[in-house]
Structures are given as structure tokens and as C-alpha cells.
Amino acid sequence: MPSYNRSFDLSISDVSLIEEALRARGRELSSMRMALKEDNPAHLESIRVIERDQRQNEELLGRLHDQKIFYRPKSAVYVGG
Template structure:
């Protein structure tokens, strides 16, 4: 049986994303909600001695990936700073 050439090649990613600020905000909110839900589940996956089971370990890795992505989104934001006034952060 001969394979079609199209099925032999892996799909390529589109390097041009057309996401709006609102799209990114929605993604960020969904990631935060997912992380919060996972965090609640994570607490319940420890035994009496406080040892995590395999599912807790996997969930922890997923939460770390979500936090990393949230950090990268945050680092790409440009925050407003007044040009003519003294900026007081906080």
C-alpha cells in the first residue's frame, strides 16, 4: 500500500498569528482558571504521609508549564508609563 505524500509529512505550524489583545486576555484568563482548578485537584492527590501519587506529579508538571506560559505572556506586555511625569511604580 502506497502512502500519499501529504500524509508522510508532519503538519507545519503557521508562524503568523493573528490574535487580538482580547484573544490573549481570554487565553490568559482560561490558563489562570485551569491552573486554579488543577491546584485544587493537586492538593487531594497526596497520601496521609504527604507523598504525591503519579497523577499529582503529572499535574504539578502541567501547572509548571501553565505558569511558564503565563510568565511569557506577561513578559510580552508593554505597560503604560507616563513620559512627562515622574513614574511611581506600585
């Protein structure tokens, strides 16, 4: 059985492109979800699948965000905004 590569060499622009694609996919899923009506029983399974995909998409975006290292000055008090 093949094993997975656990080491990736991605540039900042690569990660940015991945995030853009995930956000575009999120917008697409949202549009698909809005087109379906909850009161139609035929749409219920499709709604569940779309919402599961949306959740996975958002979780992946969150994991990418959590791996970023943001600039914080060490010598002075940081004031965000």
C-alpha cells in the same frame, strides 16, 4: 511535514480570554493536587503529572505577561502604585 504558523493576529480581548482560561486551569489543577495525599504511594505519579502541568501552565502565563507592553510616561517620572 506541515509547518507552524509563526504569525498570530490576536486582539487584546483574545489574550485576556486565554489568560483567564489558563488561570481557571491552574485553579483546577491546584484543586486536583490538594485532593491527593503525598503519603499514598498510588498518588505519587498523579502528583508528579499535575505538578508538571502546573509548572507548564505558569510558564505560559509568564511568557504571555512578558510580551505585554505596559504604559510608562516618557515626559515625567513614573510612580507606580
